[in-house]
Amino acid sequence: MRHSFRPFGRFHQRRLFLLPFLFSCLLWAGLSISATQAAEEGASTDLAAQVWQYLTTQNAEQQSTMLASIVQRPDATVQAVQDLLRKGPPHGLQPVGLLSDEQIVVRERPYRLSLSIPQSYEPTRDYALIVCLHGAGFTGEAYLDRWKSRLGEGYILACPTYPAGAWFTRRAEDLVLATVQAVQQRYRIDPNRIFLSGMSNGGIGAWLIGMHHAPLFAGLAPMASGIDDVLFPFLENLRTTPTYIIHGSQDQVMPVELSRKLAEELKNLGYPYIYREHDRTHAMAGGHFFPREELPDLVKWFDNQRRTPVPKALTVVRDASHLLPFGWVRIDATDQIASFSEDLVDKRDDSIRQRTYARLIAQVTGPNRIEVKTDRVRQYTLFLNEDLVDLSKPVVITTDGQVSFEGIITPQVDTLLRQARLRQDPGQLYPAHLTLSVPQRPS
Known part of the structure; x- marks a missing residue:
C-alpha cells in the first residue's frame, strides 16, 4: 500500500498535517492491527513499533495501556529504549518544494502552514528547521x-x-510548538538546529515564545520588534540560546x-x-521592514549555530501559567x-508590572553534585541523564x-518514555527524575 500526496485546492479535501507520518509509521511497522490490539499483543510486537x-x-487510554505493555517487556531496558529514541522514528519519502497551503490543527482549530522543503530532501539525513512568524497583515505564505532563495539545501x-499576526497569545504559542512537532514527525529534523524567527509582530512572538521555550531552539532571530520591559526578566532564560537581532534605525x-534596550540587557547578562x-528604508514600509541584504549574514549565522541539548547550567524564570519543563528542570x-492571561503581554496585572516571577538556577558544580538556587519557588523537579550525572552513583543536590x-x-x-512523549525531542532524554521541596526561609 502506498500513501499518495495531493496538494490542497478547491476540489481537494483538506488533510491533517500529521496523517502522512502516522500512516508511514504503521506501514513501516508492518501492522494490520489496531493500536489497542498492538498494546494487548505487546509480547509479539516489535519494541520499536510499540514505542x-x-x-x-x-x-489517553491507549497511551496508558501501551506504556504498561512496554514497561513489562524484558527487552525494554533503559538503554534499549534510549537508543531507539535517539535514532528517531522512521521517515519515508515526503512531498518537496513549496507546500504553501498545508493545514495544522491546534486546540481543535485549523491553521494554515506554508512549507519550503529542499528539492533534494532525503529521509536519511538531518535538516535544520527555521520557523518564521509573519507580521500583522501578512501570511506565512x-x-x-x-x-527560500537564500536558504541552502540543508x-x-x-x-x-x-490571525492578525497576534503571536503574543497562548494559542499562537501553542501553534508554534505544534508546528515544530508536526514538521519533525513528517521530515527528518536535526533537533539541535531548530530556529525561531519573526518580523514585527512575529518578532514579538519570537521573543516571547523563544524565552519561554528556550531549550528547544538553537537560536532566535527577532526583527523590527521588541517587548515591554516588564518582560525583561524572562531574557534570563536565554542563557544558552543565542539571539540575532535586526532593526532599522x-x-x-x-x-x-x-531592540537597543534588549541588546543592552543581553549584554549586561553576558549572554550571546x-x-x-540598518538605515535602509522601503517605499511602502519606511524603515519598518526586513532588508533582503541582511538575510545572507543571518543564514551564515544559522549555519554556525548548534544547540547544546543538555547544558550543565540553566536559569529559568516563570510566571504561574508556564510551569512547564525547561530543559532538565521544572x-x-x-x-x-x-x-499571564491568554494575552502573553498583558500589562494590567500589578504582579506583572512589579515583575513578580519565580526564578530557579540549577548547575552541575562537580561530579554528581548539583546546586540549585531559588526565588519564590516552593517545589521543583530535576530530570537527569548520564550527560549530567553518573546515575550508578549517589547524587548530591543542594537547595539554597x-x-x-x-x-x-x-x-x-x-520516566524515559513519559518525558519523551511530552517533549518530542530526541536530544533531551531523561530516564530519571527527582522532585524536591524548597526549605522555607524564616520570615
Missing part, C-alpha cells in the same frame, strides 16, 4: 519567497499563519530603541547575541506570582545552600 505508537497516539522552512512603527541595525509550585538530597536516583523506562 513509536506510544509516542504518537492521541488516545508571503514569507516563503523571501527566504534547511526546511515552516511559516504558520496566525528609521523604523517608525516599532522604535529602534526597543548579535545586534544588527518549577512545580511557587509563592504567589504573576500569571542546604543539602536536600543525597543518594541513588534510579533510571526508569517509565
Whole structure:
C-alpha cells in the first residue's frame, strides 16, 4: 500500500498535517492491527513499533495501556529504549518544494502552514528547521519567497499563519510548538538546529515564545520588534540560546530603541547575541521592514549555530501559567506570582508590572553534585541523564545552600518514555527524575 500526496485546492479535501507520518509509521511497522490490539499483543510486537505508537497516539487510554505493555517487556531496558529514541522514528519519502497551503490543527482549530522543503530532501539525513512568524497583515505564505532563495539545501522552512499576526497569545504559542512537532514527525529534523524567527509582530512572538521555550531552539532571530520591559526578566532564560537581532534605525512603527534596550540587557547578562541595525528604508514600509541584504549574514549565522541539548547550567524564570519543563528542570509550585492571561503581554496585572516571577538556577558544580538556587519557588523537579550525572552513583543536590538530597536516583523506562512523549525531542532524554521541596526561609 502506498500513501499518495495531493496538494490542497478547491476540489481537494483538506488533510491533517500529521496523517502522512502516522500512516508511514504503521506501514513501516508492518501492522494490520489496531493500536489497542498492538498494546494487548505487546509480547509479539516489535519494541520499536510499540514505542513509536506510544509516542504518537492521541488516545489517553491507549497511551496508558501501551506504556504498561512496554514497561513489562524484558527487552525494554533503559538503554534499549534510549537508543531507539535517539535514532528517531522512521521517515519515508515526503512531498518537496513549496507546500504553501498545508493545514495544522491546534486546540481543535485549523491553521494554515506554508512549507519550503529542499528539492533534494532525503529521509536519511538531518535538516535544520527555521520557523518564521509573519507580521500583522501578512501570511506565512508571503514569507516563503523571501527566504527560500537564500536558504541552502540543508534547511526546511515552516511559516504558520496566525490571525492578525497576534503571536503574543497562548494559542499562537501553542501553534508554534505544534508546528515544530508536526514538521519533525513528517521530515527528518536535526533537533539541535531548530530556529525561531519573526518580523514585527512575529518578532514579538519570537521573543516571547523563544524565552519561554528556550531549550528547544538553537537560536532566535527577532526583527523590527521588541517587548515591554516588564518582560525583561524572562531574557534570563536565554542563557544558552543565542539571539540575532535586526532593526532599522528609521523604523517608525516599532522604535529602534526597543531592540537597543534588549541588546543592552543581553549584554549586561553576558549572554550571546548579535545586534544588527540598518538605515535602509522601503517605499511602502519606511524603515519598518526586513532588508533582503541582511538575510545572507543571518543564514551564515544559522549555519554556525548548534544547540547544546543538555547544558550543565540553566536559569529559568516563570510566571504561574508556564510551569512547564525547561530543559532538565521544572518549577512545580511557587509563592504567589504573576500569571499571564491568554494575552502573553498583558500589562494590567500589578504582579506583572512589579515583575513578580519565580526564578530557579540549577548547575552541575562537580561530579554528581548539583546546586540549585531559588526565588519564590516552593517545589521543583530535576530530570537527569548520564550527560549530567553518573546515575550508578549517589547524587548530591543542594537547595539554597542546604543539602536536600543525597543518594541513588534510579533510571526508569517509565520516566524515559513519559518525558519523551511530552517533549518530542530526541536530544533531551531523561530516564530519571527527582522532585524536591524548597526549605522555607524564616520570615
